[in-house]
Amino acid sequence: MSRLTDLRFRAATSFQRRINPVLRRLPLQTVVETRGRVSGLPRQTPVGGRRVGDSFWLVSEFGERSQYVRNIKADPRVRVRIRGRWHTGTAHLVPDDDPVARLRLLPRFNGLGVRAFGTNLLTVRVDLDT
DSSP: HHHHHHHHHHHHHHHHHHHHHHHHTTSSEEHHHEETTTTTEEEEOOOOOOEETEEEEEEETGGGHHHHHHHHHHHEEEEEEETTTTEEEEEEEETSHHHHHHHHHOOOOOHHHHHHHHHSEEEEEEEEEE
16 A cells, blocks of 8 residues: 555544544434444444435445445444434445446535545445335
């Protein structure tokens, strides 16, 4: 990993550690809840994404380096809070999807942050239980 990439990762994660606890509490903020791969405890991460039918799509800005992506790899069962309502589902990493094109279909505000800090974009699809 290049020094610039590592610096961007550290800056973004430092910022997220401070802002995420606040964002998680906002009732309309979209949140993905995974199970900690070591602790087994629920871990909530504010994300930007969009529901399309029975699926929820998002783009991870650090790909498989993101802690919530690592948790998904260990246990793909997740919950997603969309517009204040919790939905259960199964998350899938979609490495063959074009994350830049996917970002154009997602909310712009989140896309700006992902583009600004992202170093290894990865699309994630959550198939919601009906």
